[in-house]
Amino acid sequence: MSDALLEIEDYSGGFVGETGELAPVLHGVSYRLKTGVMTAVVGESGSGKSLVALSVLGIQPPAFERTGGRMLFRGVDLFGLDERAMRRVRGAEISMVFQDARAALNPVFTVGRQLADVWQLQHGGGRRAAMRQAIEALGRVSIPEPERRARQYPHEFSGGMAQRAMIAMASLICRPSLLILDEPTTGLDVTIQSDIMELIVELSHTRGLTTCLITHDLGVVAETCQEVVVMNAGRVVETGSAEAIFTRPADGYTQRLLSASQLVEAA
Amino acid sequence: MQDDPVLNRPLLQVRSLRKTFPVQGGRRLVAVDGVDLEIKAGETLALVGESGSGKSTVARCIVRLVEPTGGDVVIGGDSILGLQPSRLAGVYRRIQMVFQDPNASLNPRMSVRQVLEEPLSLHLYLLRSERAARVKELIEMVGLTPAHLDRYPHELSGGQRQRVGIARAIAVSPEIVILDEPTSSLDVSIRGQILDLLLELQERLNLAYLFITHDLQVVQHVADRVAVMYLGGIVETGPTGDLFADPKHPYTKALLSAAPVARWGVKRTRTRLSGEISSAIDPPDACRLAGRCPLVRPSCSASRPPLIDIGDGRAVACPVVIERISTC
Numbered sequence: 001m002s003d004a005l006l007e008i009e010d011y012s013g014g015f016v017g018e019t020g021e022l023a024p025v026l027h028g029v030s031y032r033l034k035t036g037v038m039t040a041v042v043g044e045s046g047s048g049k050s051l052v053a054l055s056v057l058g059i060q061p062p063a064f065e066r067t068g069g070r071m072l073f074r075g076v077d078l079f080g081l082d083e084r085a086m087r088r089v090r091g092a093e094i095s096m097v098f099q100d101a102r103a104a105l106n107p108v109f110t111v112g113r114q115l116a117d118v119w120q121l122q123h124g125g126g127r128r129a130a131m132r133q134a135i136e137a138l139g140r141v142s143i144p145e146p147e148r149r150a151r152q153y154p155h156e157f158s159g160g161m162a163q164r165a166m167i168a169m170a171s172l173i174c175r176p177s178l179l180i181l182d183e184p185t186t187g188l189d190v191t192i193q194s195d196i197m198e199l200i201v202e203l204s205h206t207r208g209l210t211t212c213l214i215t216h217d218l219g220v221v222a223e224t225c226q227e228v229v230v231m232n233a234g235r236v237v238e239t240g241s242a243e244a245i246f247t248r249p250a251d252g253y254t255q256r257l258l259s260a261s262q263l264v265e266a267a
Numbered sequence: 268m269q270d271d272p273v274l275n276r277p278l279l280q281v282r283s284l285r286k287t288f289p290v291q292g293g294r295r296l297v298a299v300d301g302v303d304l305e306i307k308a309g310e311t312l313a314l315v316g317e318s319g320s321g322k323s324t325v326a327r328c329i330v331r332l333v334e335p336t337g338g339d340v341v342i343g344g345d346s347i348l349g350l351q352p353s354r355l356a357g358v359y360r361r362i363q364m365v366f367q368d369p370n371a372s373l374n375p376r377m378s379v380r381q382v383l384e385e386p387l388s389l390h391l392y393l394l395r396s397e398r399a400a401r402v403k404e405l406i407e408m409v410g411l412t413p414a415h416l417d418r419y420p421h422e423l424s425g426g427q428r429q430r431v432g433i434a435r436a437i438a439v440s441p442e443i444v445i446l447d448e449p450t451s452s453l454d455v456s457i458r459g460q461i462l463d464l465l466l467e468l469q470e471r472l473n474l475a476y477l478f479i480t481h482d483l484q485v486v487q488h489v490a491d492r493v494a495v496m497y498l499g500g501i502v503e504t505g506p507t508g509d510l511f512a513d514p515k516h517p518y519t520k521a522l523l524s525a526a527p528v529a530r531w532g533v534k535r536t537r538t539r540l541s542g543e544i545s546s547a548i549d550p551p552d553a554c555r556l557a558g559r560c561p562l563v564r565p566s567c568s569a570s571r572p573p574l575i576d577i578g579d580g581r582a583v584a585c586p587v588v589i590e591r592i593s594t595c
Contacts, residue, residue, distance in 0.1 A: 044456060158543055190317065190483070190525045191525040191540065197527075217529075219529040221529075223527050223528075242531070246529075256456060261455050261529040262529050263462070263484040
């Protein structure tokens with residue numbers, strides 16, 4: 001069991017309606033993220049894949065109520081931590097990249113300032129040193145002219161640039177052991193998407209990150225991930241190595257999802 | 268028959284279409300910059316490109332949802348850009364549109380029946396009984412049942428809503444349907460069903476489609492011909508199979524090689540472009556790709572290269588590529 005950085009065990013819960021009754025949406029979700037491995041969680045909208053990921057950071061919607069399960073990070077149940085302890089986990093141990101990077105950045109502060117603030121929060125030190133780290137991180141994710149870009153606001157960034165900045169914040173500034181990416185390339189054009197995925201893979205390798213990629217795009221998964229978790233309607237229907245999932249899917253839903261993603265015959 | 272000029276005349280012709288939008292500081296955003304397209308009866312032309320390439324603006328100009336700045340759109344021999352708004356109704360009997368987001372394009376306060384009756388009462392003079400029969404026929408044509416007619420959009424799934432959007436578009440028996448990203452907001456399992464429905468309706472009704480999408484798998488699945496757009500202009504056109512097998516323009520190569528494949532063990536060789544898409548605001552008279560292109564040479568910045576026929580129904584807007592082809 002020691003090769004898993006995060007183990008989700010039998011996680012269940014639902015949304016509380018106006019009348020107070022619980023509509024269950026997660027049904028005994030269990031999967032593991034192996035240390036140093038890139039794992040994909042795939043499924044269509046409503047499968048619960050993002051809800052589970054948000055729960056890892058304790059930022060699930062307020063109307064969601066957990067009815068059971070554990071989430072073991074390095075063997076410690078995250079559900080057992082109080083808010084102060086959880087805050088020490090967020091960012092420093094586990095960080096997350098969201099789908100819409102420009103919405104995730106604060107519009108009234110420069111991008112450099114936001115990265116520098118997070119650096120100071122996580123690692124301390126002076127503002128100048130933090131800004132140097134921010135600029136270095138922006139350069140590291142191939143943002144041209146990082147000094148100038150650091151002084152700009154999020155609206156001056158394109159979607160791809162903003163996502164690079166978010167990846168810089170989540171991986172290089174926070175320096176977590178687990179990086180969760182929730183549909184990181186979904187709003188982006190295909191040429192930009194490929195560049196961002198290459199960046200994510202490269203950073204994961206060089207920093208030895210454990211990475212969890214939440215996506216509906218099996219094309220991205222086939223090229224980047226080693227392990228795959230398939231979710232449907234709040235349940236895990238299949239887990240396995242990427243090669244096994246793509247070449248011999250066992251579950252009927254996985255098979256249908258795969259064939260729906262392969263509109264065009266193999267060349 | 269083959270040479271009959273009337274029969275071979277394209278159903279839809281777009282000539283030198285141009286659309287600019289004013290932006291702050293008296294500058295202009297050039298969204299569409301001299302686009303030429305032709306679609307024949309029963310044919311599917313895919314217009315592909317990334318966000319900001321102007322593909323949706325082309326669609327909106329064709330049906331005059333936005334007024335073009337210049338150029339012409341000809342449907343069945345009639346120019347529609349000079350028409351008074353009151354005469355446009357006649358055009359809309361021949362050309363209809365399906366939008367990307369069925370949540371936004373269906374009125375939430377109208378039942379499915381009302382949605383489908385509206386175009387019929389606007390365009391066709393039918394008896395009430397005929398109209399009811401047509402609505403029932405339409406809902407069944409798109410794979411739903413008469414029970415769905417009394418529902419409201421919020422009571423339908425995304426896929427069902429898109430089926431209603433398609434039924435509305437074919438209600439008045441148009442010859443051309445413009446499909447603007449019809450599957451982009453749908454899950455992959457629903458995407459396949461909607462595409463199958465569109466192909467079935469095309470066969471049954473001999474529809475011509477202008478299919479606007481960024482999804483290259485969808486293009487390969489449905490299109491006869493492809494036009495690739497980049498920053499307001501078409502950079503390459505050709506039959507789908509040929510264009511995918513042997514893309515000529517550096518942008519087409521980069522676009523096709525960037526798309527990941529949902530299969531195990533597929534290795535892509537990427538053609539890379541440097542940097543990001545340049546601004547469409549007051550662009551210089553130069554190749555739009557010049558700043559990112561691996562084949563760039565000084566003359567690329569001198570003028571914007573035209574789309575040049577290279578035979579076999581293909582055309583490319585790149586003098587470097589054309590020079591290489593002609594010296595082979």
